[in-house]
Amino acid sequence: MKSRTLRDVKMKLDIKNLTLWQLSVEFKKLGLRSFRARQVFRWIWLKGVRDWSEMSDISKELRTMFAERYRIGQLKVKSRTGSAKQGVVKHLFELEDGSRVEGVWLKDGSRRTVCVSTQAGCSLGCTFCRTAQMGLKRNLLAGEIAGQVLAISKGQAERITNVVFMGMGEPFLNYDACLDAARILNSDFGPKIGARKITISTAGITEGIRRLASEPEQFKLAISLNAADQKTRERLMPIAHRYPLTELMQAVRDYTSMTNKRVTFEYVLLRGVNDRPRDASALILLLQGIPCKINLIPFNPYPGTDYEAPTEVDVNRFSEVIMPHLPAVMVRKSLGGNIFAGCGQLALLQPTADS
Numbered sequence: 001m002k003s004r005t006l007r008d009v010k011m012k013l014d015i016k017n018l019t020l021w022q023l024s025v026e027f028k029k030l031g032l033r034s035f036r037a038r039q040v041f042r043w044i045w046l047k048g049v050r051d052w053s054e055m056s057d058i059s060k061e062l063r064t065m066f067a068e069r070y071r072i073g074q075l076k077v078k079s080r081t082g083s084a085k086q087g088v089v090k091h092l093f094e095l096e097d098g099s100r101v102e103g104v105w106l107k108d109g110s111r112r113t114v115c116v117s118t119q120a121g122c123s124l125g126c127t128f129c130r131t132a133q134m135g136l137k138r139n140l141l142a143g144e145i146a147g148q149v150l151a152i153s154k155g156q157a158e159r160i161t162n163v164v165f166m167g168m169g170e171p172f173l174n175y176d177a178c179l180d181a182a183r184i185l186n187s188d189f190g191p192k193i194g195a196r197k198i199t200i201s202t203a204g205i206t207e208g209i210r211r212l213a214s215e216p217e218q219f220k221l222a223i224s225l226n227a228a229d230q231k232t233r234e235r236l237m238p239i240a241h242r243y244p245l246t247e248l249m250q251a252v253r254d255y256t257s258m259t260n261k262r263v264t265f266e267y268v269l270l271r272g273v274n275d276r277p278r279d280a281s282a283l284i285l286l287l288q289g290i291p292c293k294i295n296l297i298p299f300n301p302y303p304g305t306d307y308e309a310p311t312e313v314d315v316n317r318f319s320e321v322i323m324p325h326l327p328a329v330m331v332r333k334s335l336g337g338n339i340f341a342g343c344g345q346l347a348l349l350q351p352t353a354d355s
C-alpha cells in the first residue's frame with residue numbers, strides 16, 4: 001500500500017464514510033453512472049481492498065482520477081486478545097488521528113457477532129462502566145464504525161452474522177454516522193448483514209429512539225436499562241436525570257407501536273444494587289405489555305470498580321422471578337469477562353490474558 005500523506009488525510013474526501021447512495025451522488029457530480037459507485041463500493045466493502053490500484057476492473061485513467069480526489073480511510077488493528085476457540089476476540093484499533101477504540105468478535109451458538117464502538121470514549125458516565133472513565137474523545141465517522149466490522153471479518157474464517165452497536169460510546173449522540181455505518185453494513189454490495197441482524201443500543205436518548213422509529217430500514221433497537229426505578233437508574237446512569245424513566249418508557253412504547261418491532265432490554269446485574277427480588281418485581285411492572293426481549297448480564301468486575309458480580313444464586317432467583325411474567329428472558333454468558341471485553345468494559349486497558 002502506498003504511504004499516505006497528512007495532506008491526503010486533510011484534503012481528500014474519505015469515501016469510506018459514504019453509503020452506496022451517497023457515493024452514487026458523489027460520482028454523479030463527475031458525470032459517472034451509478035454502476036461505478038457499486039463497483040467501487042464492492043471493492044472496498046466486499047473485497048476489502050485498501051488501494052485504488054487493486055481495483056482491477058476499473059480503467060487506469062479512472063483509478064488515477066479517483067486517487068487524486070478521494071482516499072480510502074484506514075483503521076489499524078493494534079492488537080487482538082482472545083481467540084475464536086475461546087469464543088471472543090477483542091480488537092484494539094488505531095484511527096488515523098491516533099484515537100483508539102475497541103471492537104469485539106463474539107461466538108454464540110450459530111451467531112458470529114461483532115460489537116462496534118461508535119465514539120472514542122463516552123460522555124455519559126455510567127458508574128458501572130469502564131469506558132466512562134475515559135471521557136469522550138470524539139465521535140467516530142461512518143467508515144470508522146463499519147470499518148471495524150470489515151477489519152474483524154478479515155481475521156475470521158467464519159462469516160459475520162450480526163452486528164451490535166454496543167461498544168464504546170452512545171450511538172444516538174452520533175446518530176447520522178451510526179445510521180450511515182448500519183446502511184453500509186446492510187448494503188447488498190457490501191457486507192450484506194441483514195437489517196434485522198443489526199442492533200443499535202442506547203442508554204436512553206429518547207430523540208434517537210424516535211428518529212430510529214421513523215427510519216425505513218428494519219434495524220433493531222436495544223435499551224441499556226439496568227434499573228427499573230428512577231433512583232437506582234440515576235445512580236447507575238447519570239443520563240437518567242435528563243431522560244427520566246417515564247419519558248424513556250413512553251418513547252419505547254411509541255417505538256414499538258409505530259414499528260411493530262420488539263425492543264431488547266439489556267440489564268447488567270450488580271450485586272446488592274439491582275439484583276434483588278424487589279428489583280425483579282419492579283422490572284416486571286415496568287415492562288408489562290411491551291413486546292420485548294430481556295438480556296440479563298451478570299456484571300464482570302474489573303480492577304478499580306466498587307461494584308460486584310451477582311452470585312449465581314441471585315442471578316437464578318432474579319431470572320426465575322421475571323421469567324413467568326416477561327417474554328424471552330435470556331441470561332447472557334459473560335463471554336468477554338476474562339479479557340475485559342464484556343459489556344461496559346471496553347476501555348483500552350490491556351488485559352493480561354493470552355492473546
Ligand code: SF4
Binds near residue numbers: 123126131167168169
Ligand atoms: S455503558 Fe455505554 S453509555 Fe454508559 S458510559 Fe459506558 S459506553 Fe457510555
